[in-house]
Amino acid sequence: QKEVEQDPGPLSVPEGAIVSLNCTYSNSAFQYFMWYRQYSRKGPELLMYTYSSGNKEDGRFTAQVDKSSKYISLFIRDSQPSDSATYLCAMSGFGNEKLTFGTGTRLTIIP
Amino acid sequence: GAVVSQHPSWVICKSGTSVKIECRSLDFQATTMFWYRQFPKQSLMLMATSNEGSKATYEQGVEKDKFLINHASLTLSTLTVTSAHPEDSSFYICSARVRVTREYGYTFGSGTRLTVV
Numbered sequence: 001q002k003e004v005e006q007d008p009g010p011l012s013v014p015e016g017a018i019v020s021l022n023c024t025y026s027n028s029a030f031q032y033f034m035w036y037r038q039y040s041r042k043g044p045e046l047l048m049y050t051y052s053s054g055n056k057e058d059g060r061f062t063a064q065v066d067k068s069s070k071y072i073s074l075f076i077r078d079s080q081p082s083d084s085a086t087y088l089c090a091m092s093g094f095g096n097e098k099l100t101f102g103t104g105t106r107l108t109i110i111p
Numbered sequence: 112g113a114v115v116s117q118h119p120s121w122v123i124c125k126s127g128t129s130v131k132i133e134c135r136s137l138d139f140q141a142t143t144m145f146w147y148r149q150f151p152k153q154s155l156m157l158m159a160t161s162n163e164g165s166k167a168t169y170e171q172g173v174e175k176d177k178f179l180i181n182h183a184s185l186t187l188s189t190l191t192v193t194s195a196h197p198e199d200s201s202f203y204i205c206s207a208r209v210r211v212t213r214e215y216g217y218t219f220g221s222g223t224r225l226t227v228v
Contacts, residue, residue, distance in 0.1 A: 008152070034216055043117070043204050043219035044155070088154060090217075097143060097208055099217060103154045 003027050006089055006102030014110050019076040023089035023102045026070065030091040030100070033065050035074045038086045038104065047087075048074065079109045113139045113209040117220025124195055124227055132190045132223045134205035141207035144188035145217070146180060149202040161188050195227040 006023045013019055021035075032051055036044035048063035050056050050072075056063045062075040072091075076083055089102040114137040124130050134144060142163050147155040159175075161167040161182035169175045177199075179191040192199055205220040 006154075036219075041202070041222065041224060043115075043206075043222045046216045046218065049216045097145075098157060098160065099145070099206075101154045106152075 001026060003100050004089065004091065004102045007105055008103050010106040010108060012108045012110055013079060015079060015081060017079050017109075019074075019079050019083070019107060019109075021074040021076075021087050021089075021105050021107070023072050023091075024070055025072075025091060025100075027091075027093070027100070028067075028070070029093035031094050032092045033063070033072050034090045034099070035061075035063055036088045036090060037083075038088060040085075044088055081109045081111050084108045113137075113207070113218045115141070115205060115207050115218050115220040117205055117223060119223055120221060121224040122226070124225070126196055126227055127194055129191055129193045130195055130225060132192075132203055132205075132225075134188050134190075134207075134220050136186045136207055139207075139209055140185035141188070141209075142185060143208055144182055145206040145208075146178075146188075146190050147204045147206065149204060149222075151202075155204065158190075192225065195225070197227045200225055200227045 004025045035048040038044040050063050050065050053065050053067045060077045064073040086104040086106045088104040090099045116135045118133050144161045146158045149155050158173045159167045159169045161180045163182045167180035182188040204222045206217045
């Protein structure tokens with residue numbers, strides 16, 4: 001079993017829809033949770049960072065962490081064609097600088 | 112925000128030659144740099160962790176003699192693919208842990224697409 005599971009998609013939704021992306025994990029030591037967006041042939045860019053459980057909102061993006069269920073989510077409201085990219089979840093633990101990534105979900109927003 | 116500049120963005124080389132990829136932290140000091148490899152439609156695989164002034168720590172299965180990492184200064188880390196072969200063709204990305212941005216996280220270079228022919 002992988003430490004981090006993420007549905008690779010592809011996921012296609014119409015413009016303006018709410019997008020829900022998810023990851024599950026098995027390592028209870030993970031404390032820091034991140035979402036990255038990666039456009040084709042580019043490096044990942046940080047979208048959201050969350051420590052421990054809870055919600056965080058930034059513009060159209062909301063990140064949720066449920067440590068009891070070992071489940072994290074990213075919601076994108078009012079999705080735009082420019083949101084079309086691969087979204088990667090990543091996480092790490094205390095005192096451990098290494099990031100463990102999900103496989104990434106390829107998202108396409110249809111105009 | 113913290114920026115990591117990675118060069119070249121793409122390179123084609125002949126089999127058997129060596130290729131050097133550079134990552135520079137432009138407005139912060141990166142004591143630790145991470146090097147990843149990414150195959151098409153797959154996630155990032157950590158290859159090694161480099162610390163300024165010391166030897167890199169390689170992940171299991173990564174040949175340290177083939178993928179030479181140097182982190183001689185707080186702003187520069189390099190990855191050299193030695194005696195490259197077609198199976199080394201991949202997308203290589205560096206990353207640094209940053210504390211200077213509003214959000215704690217890791218900033219990534221733009222990646223280098225290596226094609227070995």
